[in-house]
Amino acid sequence: MKSWISDIESCGVNIDWCQRLDELLPVTESFPVQLRGIVDSLRNGKHLTVEQGILLWNYPDLNVVASLATTSRNARFDNQVFFNSNLHVNQTNICTLACKFCAFRRGPKAKDAYALSINEFIERIRPYENIIDEVHTVGGLHPEWDVSFYESLFSNVKKEFPHIHIKSLSAVEVKHIAEVSGISPRALLSRLQNSGLDSLPGGGAEILDDAVRDIICHGKESSDEYISIHRDAHSIGMPTNCTMLFGTIESIEQRILHLCKLRELQDETSGFQCFVPYPYLPDNSRLPEAQLASGNEVLRMIAVSRLMLDNIPHIKAYRMNIGDYMSELALHHGADDFDGTVGHEEIMHEAGSKSVVGYSKSQLTKFIVEAKGLPVQRNSNYTKFRRFEDDDYDAGIRLPVSTTVGD
Numbered sequence: 001m002k003s004w005i006s007d008i009e010s011c012g013v014n015i016d017w018c019q020r021l022d023e024l025l026p027v028t029e030s031f032p033v034q035l036r037g038i039v040d041s042l043r044n045g046k047h048l049t050v051e052q053g054i055l056l057w058n059y060p061d062l063n064v065v066a067s068l069a070t071t072s073r074n075a076r077f078d079n080q081v082f083f084n085s086n087l088h089v090n091q092t093n094i095c096t097l098a099c100k101f102c103a104f105r106r107g108p109k110a111k112d113a114y115a116l117s118i119n120e121f122i123e124r125i126r127p128y129e130n131i132i133d134e135v136h137t138v139g140g141l142h143p144e145w146d147v148s149f150y151e152s153l154f155s156n157v158k159k160e161f162p163h164i165h166i167k168s169l170s171a172v173e174v175k176h177i178a179e180v181s182g183i184s185p186r187a188l189l190s191r192l193q194n195s196g197l198d199s200l201p202g203g204g205a206e207i208l209d210d211a212v213r214d215i216i217c218h219g220k221e222s223s224d225e226y227i228s229i230h231r232d233a234h235s236i237g238m239p240t241n242c243t244m245l246f247g248t249i250e251s252i253e254q255r256i257l258h259l260c261k262l263r264e265l266q267d268e269t270s271g272f273q274c275f276v277p278y279p280y281l282p283d284n285s286r287l288p289e290a291q292l293a294s295g296n297e298v299l300r301m302i303a304v305s306r307l308m309l310d311n312i313p314h315i316k317a318y319r320m321n322i323g324d325y326m327s328e329l330a331l332h333h334g335a336d337d338f339d340g341t342v343g344h345e346e347i348m349h350e351a352g353s354k355s356v357v358g359y360s361k362s363q364l365t366k367f368i369v370e371a372k373g374l375p376v377q378r379n380s381n382y383t384k385f386r387r388f389e390d391d392d393y394d395a396g397i398r399l400p401v402s403t404t405v406g407d
């Protein structure tokens with residue numbers, strides 16, 4: 001196996017990307033008049049304003065927006081496209097909340113409710129132990145599981161699989177477990193970090209607007225609490241991702257303001273690694289009033305995110321939600337991360353996703369190569385990289401596949 005190349009300082013980003021962006025952008029006067037202020041801001045490394053974000057969103061020719069986003073992406077990464085080798089395990093689908101967009105949660109008495117024991121959790125990982133670097137684990141808000149349960153879970157997983165990065169707990173889970181345990185979110189995160197928790201995924205952000213949240217996920221953490229929990233994680237050196245669920249009932253302005261809230265925290269902490277936007281999937285959920293996002297909007301969201309979030313290095317095409325083909329297109333709209341091999345996934349599949357799980361690295365990287373990208377395997381924190389090259393293709397091992405929800 002080839003060794004990792006380490007690049008801790010730059011998170012995989014060309015250090016001089018701002019200067020490169022200035023050089024790669026065509027002269028400002030070649031752009032339509034209404035976009036010239038945006039091009040100048042990009043050239044000069046200035047955050048785009050809310051108004052400029054809305055202007056980009058409404059600009060009729062998506063190709064122009066995509067071209068700006070791709071130029072920004074290329075200034076950072078050239079044609080590198082990152083992916084990792086990972087597995088999703090959901091520890092429980094029992095949840096005390098009932099977010100309207102959620103197809104995954106169950107009440108404790110439901111026939112298909114489950115809560116994995118620590119041994120069962122470990123046995124879910126075991127078939128993949130030699131081919132993954134990361135386990136991504138989120139779940140429902142179990143009414144009884146407190147900090148001690150999760151300390152035990154993470155420390156046992158680390159003992160069994162010391163090489164596997166644990167990315168776990170969305171912000172609402174952090175809030176809930178802290179409340180069940182009678183401690184602050186920051187104290188909870190410190191204890192769990194000592195037990196083996198390496199990073200937080202970005203789930204639970206939905207739309208960072210409390211009026212929208214009150215309708216689509218009543219009782220969930222507030223917008224401020226989401227930001228505060230991620231700030232707490234960053235303050236103890238724990239990196240996190242951030243997300244957006246769009247296509248429910250939010251306005252364009254609310255989407256852009258959401259990006260600005262994430263950008264503001266990133267200015268303060270630099271702790272976000274990757275932004276993951278994904279559209280609402282309607283199967284088995286309870287939100288008939290949802291507007292649903294078109295393919296154009298999915299790609300536009302990737303492009304506008306790349307341009308608005310100039311301080312968050314990576315933008316992910318979340319394959320489990322938007323599928324392989326849309327993810328491939330997203331690489332031409334500013335995305336640089338193609339998600340992972342994903343040996344098993346439940347949450348998006350319960351909501352209607354048909355995305356393939358359990359790709360080998362060869363199978364996954366085919367999409368990247370077709371999109372003219374250079375596949376680069378990364379670790380979870382984007383601090384180690386391995387170029388995936390021609391001689392890797394024959395060695396592709398298909399992951400054990402498990403698509404059965406709740407098995």
Ligand code: SF4
Pocket residue numbers: 095096097098099102103104105139140141172217
């Ligand atoms: S989204 Fe999370 S918190 Fe909301 S109902 Fe589903 S599992 Fe529970």
